[in-house]
Amino acid sequence: MDIKVLKEKLNPDAVYLMKEGPFGENTVIVVVDDAISDKLDDIVEDIEVDFDFAVVTKSEFEKIKEVVEESGEKLW
Numbered sequence: 001m002d003i004k005v006l007k008e009k010l011n012p013d014a015v016y017l018m019k020e021g022p023f024g025e026n027t028v029i030v031v032v033d034d035a036i037s038d039k040l041d042d043i044v045e046d047i048e049v050d051f052d053f054a055v056v057t058k059s060e061f062e063k064i065k066e067v068v069e070e071s072g073e074k075l076w
Helices: 004-008 035-044 058-071
Strands: 014-018 027-032 053-057 072-074
Touching: 004 027, 004 035, 004 072, 014 058, 027 035, 027 058, 053 058, 058 072
Parallel strands: 027 053
Antiparallel strands: 014 027, 014 072
């Protein structure tokens, strides 16, 4: 899986692959800094990738961190 585009556009703190979970099956979760949350819609609109992904801020990630770390695979 090439997550290079997500890394370049979003400069994430972490990237996880979820086989199943709150975002569906085989979804990439991208954790970004809270400071860019107001720009996310514009950035995500411009990203073209061949897989499902969800972008969450650090504060949003804290709410789902336990589930993600238990059932997801950290890619970056």
